[in-house]
Amino acid sequence: MIKRIAVVGTGQMGAGIALVAAQSGFDTLAYEPSEKTRARAQAYFEKKLSVTPASEPGSSFTGSRIKPGMTAFCSDLSELEDCDLIIEAIPEQESLKAELFEKLDQIAKPEAILASNTSSISISKLASFTKRPEQVMGMHFMNPVPIMKLVELIRGQQTSDKTYEAVKATAEKMGKVTTTSKDHPGFIANRILMPMINEAFDALQEGLASAEDIDTTLRLGANHPMGPLTLADFIGLDTCVSILKIMGRKPSALLQQYVDAGKLGKKSGQGVFKYV
Ligand SMILES: NC(=O)c1ccc[n+]([C@@H]2O[C@H](COP(=O)([O-])OP(=O)(O)OC[C@H]3O[C@@H](n4cnc5c(N)ncnc54)[C@H](O)[C@@H]3O)[C@@H](O)[C@H]2O)c1
Known part of the structure; x- marks a missing residue:
């Protein structure tokens, strides 16, 4: 049974995963090498968790779980x-993830599951850098x-039913x-999304329409939320x-630029747009 979760890398995705794990009652730890990103994630946890029941007296949050005012970064x-x-x-x-999986395999207890939030890299390949391929899984x-x-759950060639069920139950x-x-x-998700995104950059580069009009057309014409x-x-x-590269597709020249x-x-x- 999964009780204690670790998230490695607290950038855009990892910070959100750690937050949701903590809010869902898992003891949650995080590891992030960049001091700047760690500080940003810590501030994000404090802001978000301070308005949830987690900070109320009698909350079930215990141990080193991420919570306001407490660093659960290792x-x-x-x-x-x-x-x-x-x-x-x-x-x-792939090379970064491979190196990390090799290290995690040595560190994690034998029964631990190693999951990747990868958008496109082969789970079977990542599993091959460990001695526990049956306990490696994609959790996208x-x-x-x-x-x-x-x-999105992804089973590698050797992922066991036990691992799949445990990860599915955790996501739920x-x-x-x-x-x-x-x-x-x-x-x-990305098999279908990425070709569309790439095409949108090609269309923009060709001068088919403005960036705003490309986005508005898909939002109002195809009912996409963005x-x-x-x-x-x-x-x-x-x-x-x-x-796109991992999918074997050539990224649009404009996207690459x-x-x-x-x-x-x-x-x-x-x-493409500015964010303040
Ligand atoms: N951005 C998205 O919309 C999205 C959606 C689904 C999945 N993903 C996938 O999630 C993963 C992370 O994407 P992101 O957008 O959060 O990236 P990001 O660049 O925002 O964050 C990555 C973090 O990992 C840290 N890091 C780098 N090397 C490390 C290492 N060796 N050990 C530990 N931490 C390390 C970085 O400091 C950074 O904070 C990628 O595999 C991506 O494909 C992204």
Whole structure:
């Protein structure tokens, strides 16, 4: 049974995953190497948790679970040794994730499950860097995690039924609805979303229409809650490029130019649109 969860990497996705885990009653620990990102995530936890029952007297929040005024960040990965489930949310680069999975496999207790929030990287491949491939699984949360109801579950070649059931039950305890995808680049969500986003950048580059009109057309014409260019800004343009490459698709030249210019979307304050 999953009681203690760790989240590795508290950027856009990891901070949301850790928050929802803590709010759902799991003892939650986090590891983040960047001091700046750690401080931002800590402030986010304090702001969000201070208005939930978690801060009320008699709350069931105990131990080192993330909660207001208390740092549940560990300074070393080795502190995750007693976690039941470790969710990785570091950048979408196979080499980085491979190195981390190798380390986590050595640190985590034998029965622990290692999950990845990857958008597109093969779970079977990540599992191959561990000696516990049957306990490795994809747990793909959507952005922003506290608002989006879906978690896409991905079984690797060797993921056991026991691991799948435990991760599914954990996602459901976090209030999420799950779908299950085969381990194929992009899974369900990005296989369908990324070609649309890439096409939107090509259309913008060709001068088909303004960025605003491309987004408005999809919002009001296809009933999407946000247009593809805004969605790309929210995902992170660097992450979109990585996902497209892993899916074997050539990123739009304009999308690549934004990334080369350091315009990564909402997280950097500027992508196709500006964010203050
Ligand atoms: N952004 C989205 O909309 C979205 C949605 C679903 C899934 N994802 C996936 O989630 C993962 C994270 O994406 P993100 O948007 O949160 O990225 P991000 O860049 O906002 O955050 C990544 C964090 O990982 C940290 N990090 C880097 N290397 C590390 C390491 N070796 N060990 C520990 N931490 C490390 C960074 O300091 C950073 O804070 C990616 O795999 C991405 O594909 C993203």
